[in-house]
Amino acid sequence: MGAKTIIYWIPVYIICSTIFYFSSLSTAPNIFVLEPSDLPKHFFVYVVLSLFSFIAISNTKSLEKNPGLYTIMFVFLFAVSDEFHQSFVTGRVGEIKDVIVDFFSSLFFISIKKIIV
Numbered sequence: 001m002g003a004k005t006i007i008y009w010i011p012v013y014i015i016c017s018t019i020f021y022f023s024s025l026s027t028a029p030n031i032f033v034l035e036p037s038d039l040p041k042h043f044f045v046y047v048v049l050s051l052f053s054f055i056a057i058s059n060t061k062s063l064e065k066n067p068g069l070y071t072i073m074f075v076f077l078f079a080v081s082d083e084f085h086q087s088f089v090t091g092r093v094g095e096i097k098d099v100i101v102d103f104f105s106s107l108f109f110i111s112i113k114k115i116i117v
Contacts, residue, residue: 008056015049016078023082026091039101046102050075050109068110075106 053074058067079102087094 008059011052046105050106
């Protein structure tokens with residue numbers, strides 16, 4: 001992996017680290033005050049993760065052949081690991097519905113990208 005490729009992965013690392021940090025808090029922060037459900041937050045954050053993952057994967061030589069599939073796989077595996085990690089945090093639970101929303105947010109991003117480009 002060259003220096004140029006690593007630069008594309010920095011935003012992915014930052015987003016994943018931020019998600020991991022918020023998942024380790026005993027109480028989830030209420031970033032969007034008016035929204036009682038965390039599902040729209042999951043959708044938004046994982047669409048952003050999908051965007052930056054797609055860019056990074058598209059610029060990684062060994063993964064560039066099918067970046068849409070690799071993006072969906074990466075986001076899904078990260079979502080599963082995030083919920084698994086969250087299940088060990090006091091006061092939090094890992095929920096399958098969050099993984100499903102995260103997965104569909106990635107599918108949504110890739111579908112929109114395919115339509116537009």
